[in-house]
Amino acid sequence: MTEWPLWEIFIRSQHGLAHKHVGSLHAPDSEMAIKNARDVYTRRNEGVSIWVVKSADVTASSPGEKEPLFEPANSKVYRHPTFFPMPDEVKHL
Amino acid sequence: MYAQMVDTGAKRLRTSEEMSPEERAFQERIDADIKIEPKDWMPEAYRKTLIRQISQHAHSEIVGMLPEGNWITRAPTLKRKAILMAKVQDEAGHGLYLYAAAETLGVSRDELIADLHSGKAKYSSIFNYPTLTWADIGAIGWLVDGAAIMNQIPLCRCSHGPYSRAMIRVCKEESFHQRQGFDIMMTLCRGTLEQKAMAQDALNRWWWPSLMMFGPPDADSVHSAQSAQWKIKILSNDELRQRFVDQTVPQADYLGIKVPDPLLKWNDERGHYDTSPIDFEELYNVVKGNGPCNRDRLRTRVKAWEEGAWVRDAALAHAEKRAARSARKAA
Numbered sequence: 001m002t003e004w005p006l007w008e009i010f011i012r013s014q015h016g017l018a019h020k021h022v023g024s025l026h027a028p029d030s031e032m033a034i035k036n037a038r039d040v041y042t043r044r045n046e047g048v049s050i051w052v053v054k055s056a057d058v059t060a061s062s063p064g065e066k067e068p069l070f071e072p073a074n075s076k077v078y079r080h081p082t083f084f085p086m087p088d089e090v091k092h093l
Numbered sequence: 094m095y096a097q098m099v100d101t102g103a104k105r106l107r108t109s110e111e112m113s114p115e116e117r118a119f120q121e122r123i124d125a126d127i128k129i130e131p132k133d134w135m136p137e138a139y140r141k142t143l144i145r146q147i148s149q150h151a152h153s154e155i156v157g158m159l160p161e162g163n164w165i166t167r168a169p170t171l172k173r174k175a176i177l178m179a180k181v182q183d184e185a186g187h188g189l190y191l192y193a194a195a196e197t198l199g200v201s202r203d204e205l206i207a208d209l210h211s212g213k214a215k216y217s218s219i220f221n222y223p224t225l226t227w228a229d230i231g232a233i234g235w236l237v238d239g240a241a242i243m244n245q246i247p248l249c250r251c252s253h254g255p256y257s258r259a260m261i262r263v264c265k266e267e268s269f270h271q272r273q274g275f276d277i278m279m280t281l282c283r284g285t286l287e288q289k290a291m292a293q294d295a296l297n298r299w300w301w302p303s304l305m306m307f308g309p310p311d312a313d314s315v316h317s318a319q320s321a322q323w324k325i326k327i328l329s330n331d332e333l334r335q336r337f338v339d340q341t342v343p344q345a346d347y348l349g350i351k352v353p354d355p356l357l358k359w360n361d362e363r364g365h366y367d368t369s370p371i372d373f374e375e376l377y378n379v380v381k382g383n384g385p386c387n388r389d390r391l392r393t394r395v396k397a398w399e400e401g402a403w404v405r406d407a408a409l410a411h412a413e414k415r416a417a418r419s420a421r422k423a424a
């Protein structure tokens with residue numbers, strides 16, 4: 001028999017925070033995935049909200065593309081506030 | 094440990110010159126403490142060894158529920174019963190985190206489970222011993238979970254991202270397991286003479302198997318060097334075992350029960366306890382399948398899997414039917 005599909009589980013740990021990936025599990029459908037995620041990932045009040053996404057629906061960047069994807073940001077140091085030294089006398093900047 | 098005697102396929106360590114450029118870059122990342130993630134390139138032997146190690150660890154969590162589950166219906170109070178159920182449920186969770194980590198290495202859950210059921214994959218030797226009295230539940234939490242923590246804390250730093258993250262979750266939950274075990278032992282040791290004798294008897298039976306959990310002595314561990322180089326094994330079997338002895342003996346002293354080793358003695362010079370030699374023949378024998386409960390444990394697992402098949406199939410059929418229905422509605 002075929003295996004239940006794999007789901008990626010995201011939990012919001014507190015109000016005001018973003019959902020965070022916590023792991024994966026198998027379930028026949030999204031409803032059961034949420035129920036299973038409740039049992040597997042929130043046994044100690046770890047969450048106030050659960051998202052489940054079929055693993056097969058996740059598109060990920062490949063490690064081989066790391067350079068073309070992320071390298072361009074390296075040369076743009078002026079995007080960081082520390083690029084601009086400010087005189088000590090000037091406040092609130 | 095939960096993963097004992099994991100075969101790495103290596104006879105000896107290869108030098109940097111013998112490695113392919115890819116392999117060398119891989120080893121350099123590990124040396125620099127950069128985690129290896131699912132889509133990263135990895136040597137085939139690393140992948141295979143990790144599948145063996147993580148699945149063995151997962152199987153141990155799952156089979157490990159059986160000796161404790163044996164006492165859920167017979168726990169002495171409702172409070173103890175609720176605690177034991179929560180503990181056993183945690184172990185199911187540990188198994189699931191670990192299976193999921195293994196699956197990122199390109200093996201399916203069904204394959205992993207089939208390997209357990211056929212006897213191809215191993216689980217920890219410790220779960221092939223019977224739980225004869227309630228005190229055994231105390232001894233397991235105290236000693237077996239205690240030994241597991243000792244092994245799992247360093248693994249939080251291992252080189253494989255998914256495995257290390259699973260270990261971090263597991264470690265957060267383990268100390269409750271060890272404490273509830275010690276709490277059972279403490280209650281028995283403060284009870285009647287018979288209760289204290291029960292605690293002593295459990296220690297007598299679980300002490301040596303607990304020491305064997307750490308695996309064969311370093312001198313006989315052919316695969317340790319490769320696993321250490323890959324940072325999927327952080328401390329050696331003997332180091333972990335010694336730490337465990339040093340930590341546990343004073344706890345037994347506190348309980349007022351005696352570790353069953355006539356040669357156990359504090360060695361001032363080494364700053365460690367000396368113990369009698371361990372009978373590793375027993376370990377090899379249990380790993381080979383000849384422990385007191387091996388056959389029973391596997392039979393129980395296979396039965397649960399087979400008798401649950403209709404539930405898995407029905408849930409899937411139901412999900413497919415509902416998906417088809419909502420697709421028709423949308424069309």
Ligand SMILES: [Fe+2]
Nearest residue numbers: 154183184187
């Ligand atoms: Fe566990």
Ligand SMILES: [Fe+2]
Nearest residue numbers: 184238267270
């Ligand atoms: Fe545990």
